[in-house]
Amino acid sequence: MGQRKLERKPVFAVVVTVLFFAWLYLPILAVALFSFNDKKSLSTFSGFSLRWYDDLIHNSALLDSLVASLEIASVATVGSLVLGTMLALGLERVRSRKGRVIGAVTLLPLVTPEIVTGVAALLLFTGVGLKLSMTTVILAEVTFSIAYVTVIVRGRLAGISIEVEEAARDLGCTPFQAMRLVTLPTLVPALVGAGLLVFALVFDDFVLAFFTTGVDPQPLPVRVYSSIRFGVSPAINAIGTLMLLGSALLIVAALAVPRWIGRGTSSLDLITGGQK
Amino acid sequence: MSSAPSTTPPANGTPSVSLRSLTKVFGGSTVVDALDLDIESGEFFSLLGPSGCGKTTTLRMIAGFSDPTSGTILVGGEDVTSTPPHQRDVNTVFQSYALFEHLDVRGNVGFGLRRRGLDKATLNRRVSEMLELVELGDRGKERPSRLSGGQRQRVALARALINEPKVLLLDEPLAALDLKLRHAMQAELKSIQREVGITFLFVTHDQDEALSMSDRVAIMNGGVIEQCGTPEDVYERPTSVFAAGFIGTSNLMSGTWSHGAVAISADISIPAPGHQGSAEGDAVSVAVRPEKIWLSELTPEMFRVPGTIVSTTYHGATTRYLVALTPDLTLAVLEQNLPRMRAEERWDPGDRVEIGWLPEHTVVLT
Numbered sequence: 001m002g003q004r005k006l007e008r009k010p011v012f013a014v015v016v017t018v019l020f021f022a023w024l025y026l027p028i029l030a031v032a033l034f035s036f037n038d039k040k041s042l043s044t045f046s047g048f049s050l051r052w053y054d055d056l057i058h059n060s061a062l063l064d065s066l067v068a069s070l071e072i073a074s075v076a077t078v079g080s081l082v083l084g085t086m087l088a089l090g091l092e093r094v095r096s097r098k099g100r101v102i103g104a105v106t107l108l109p110l111v112t113p114e115i116v117t118g119v120a121a122l123l124l125f126t127g128v129g130l131k132l133s134m135t136t137v138i139l140a141e142v143t144f145s146i147a148y149v150t151v152i153v154r155g156r157l158a159g160i161s162i163e164v165e166e167a168a169r170d171l172g173c174t175p176f177q178a179m180r181l182v183t184l185p186t187l188v189p190a191l192v193g194a195g196l197l198v199f200a201l202v203f204d205d206f207v208l209a210f211f212t213t214g215v216d217p218q219p220l221p222v223r224v225y226s227s228i229r230f231g232v233s234p235a236i237n238a239i240g241t242l243m244l245l246g247s248a249l250l251i252v253a254a255l256a257v258p259r260w261i262g263r264g265t266s267s268l269d270l271i272t273g274g275q276k
Numbered sequence: 277m278s279s280a281p282s283t284t285p286p287a288n289g290t291p292s293v294s295l296r297s298l299t300k301v302f303g304g305s306t307v308v309d310a311l312d313l314d315i316e317s318g319e320f321f322s323l324l325g326p327s328g329c330g331k332t333t334t335l336r337m338i339a340g341f342s343d344p345t346s347g348t349i350l351v352g353g354e355d356v357t358s359t360p361p362h363q364r365d366v367n368t369v370f371q372s373y374a375l376f377e378h379l380d381v382r383g384n385v386g387f388g389l390r391r392r393g394l395d396k397a398t399l400n401r402r403v404s405e406m407l408e409l410v411e412l413g414d415r416g417k418e419r420p421s422r423l424s425g426g427q428r429q430r431v432a433l434a435r436a437l438i439n440e441p442k443v444l445l446l447d448e449p450l451a452a453l454d455l456k457l458r459h460a461m462q463a464e465l466k467s468i469q470r471e472v473g474i475t476f477l478f479v480t481h482d483q484d485e486a487l488s489m490s491d492r493v494a495i496m497n498g499g500v501i502e503q504c505g506t507p508e509d510v511y512e513r514p515t516s517v518f519a520a521g522f523i524g525t526s527n528l529m530s531g532t533w534s535h536g537a538v539a540i541s542a543d544i545s546i547p548a549p550g551h552q553g554s555a556e557g558d559a560v561s562v563a564v565r566p567e568k569i570w571l572s573e574l575t576p577e578m579f580r581v582p583g584t585i586v587s588t589t590y591h592g593a594t595t596r597y598l599v600a601l602t603p604d605l606t607l608a609v610l611e612q613n614l615p616r617m618r619a620e621e622r623w624d625p626g627d628r629v630e631i632g633w634l635p636e637h638t639v640v641l642t
Contacts (some may be wrong), residue, residue, distance in 0.1 A: 080517050167376070168387075171391060175360075186377055
């Protein structure tokens, strides 16, 4: 965005940046590399092999957990999108002091330590006699994710003039039609962005899942954690590599798809602050 | 107010819009105060006033976005006071344009007709015609975000006009454009209005815009119409101090009515033979436009008074002088820089001059 030109080469900044990214990504690259190791060793790479991926395919417990985590993330994404968007639209209309108080309360989950939320959810579920299962994980994750959706959607709503909705009504829409035909379509980039963010957050969320999950199937992060206690299997490297690949593809899609369909701006720009 | 504003045009058929004692109270303050107004079919009518005068609120009540506290709104003779916006036969061009960013230009322009369930062939033809009218024939597939400000403005206009409403409401539609584009769009808007023949109700705070485009102008202030008439009426014959000061610039002098003249100081008395309705000793004001005052070539029928040039400001086409008649009474005088005038013929500060103006240019305000 900013096109400021520097007069001399910023050597120091370049060095720091390279070090930063190395620190950030080298361990992850190591995981990917050792997932192809033909020995169990995590320190010496002795040769290329796909045996850990083969292991993974036959590890039904790990695969069940992967499917469970995908399910939890999908349902929680849809649920928090619906509720969070409704909350954002509602808050946009309550521009009084009451509205600001509600808006501030909405943000609390973002700053509450997750372990507190997790313990609270556990106490609530056992208190009302709800059996811990995937359902309780989803309930907890939705509660936790609504705030993210609301923040992102409100950000986008703030950029849309109230006149846009009035224009729709002026041109023959009932208030409901104006919402369906104009406001929601205008919010699509924000909804996609919020959806991706929530999916990514929920999919690998450990703390909430750990407190609220039942015995079987366990969400993937919980399963990985418990299996690590019996020694790290490179099969976990393999699943990590696959997940990395999956999220990379997701990000590329989120950046590219809006451009293909000619929308010009990507949903991720809302999160990364790029473009408009 | 001195005289009732003439808010009723020469009657020919049902007015497009009629407001009957329309009132809006927001949190205890009266924003629009018992407004009465008739806008004739096919008229280009402007509501002109400073921000907060109630002009936009009036527009929003006609569009249906704001409910009147009391009073009646008629569109085409039909009471629409409690009709929701989507059922009113009016359309709006919003100040922010309010284009639908998720639709292309054609989608935006055809939006209203699609809501009415027009068949696809007719819809396409009408959209194409409308895009030709606003000279956007080749931009139909563009997203609004890729258009310039002027083009976005045209899309907003086309999107509203295509529905052929009884009245088109325009809420400061040119305010966001730069000066040059604004002048071009003024002329274009006016010619489009002539071509389609739809009643335009134009809200603006720009007097220049209101004067140059409108058939009639209503000057609003504090929720009431101060004066309503043709651009010439409101400029040449303002009926209130506010109107005289808001449109153009006026030299305002306060004085007392005495023997058919206004005494503005111990020895200056400005005759106003045509003025009626003031009693001896009443406090009145006198307004004279700076460009009506002559600094040279005075004629016998003019009211003449001596003064001293205080300052001169060169504006290119004109020169503006401040002339002191008494130590605390200074008038602005605007003189054309005519081709025959050379620089040394202009006046300098300190010069003693005699200024004068024709009696019909003296406007008495009570």
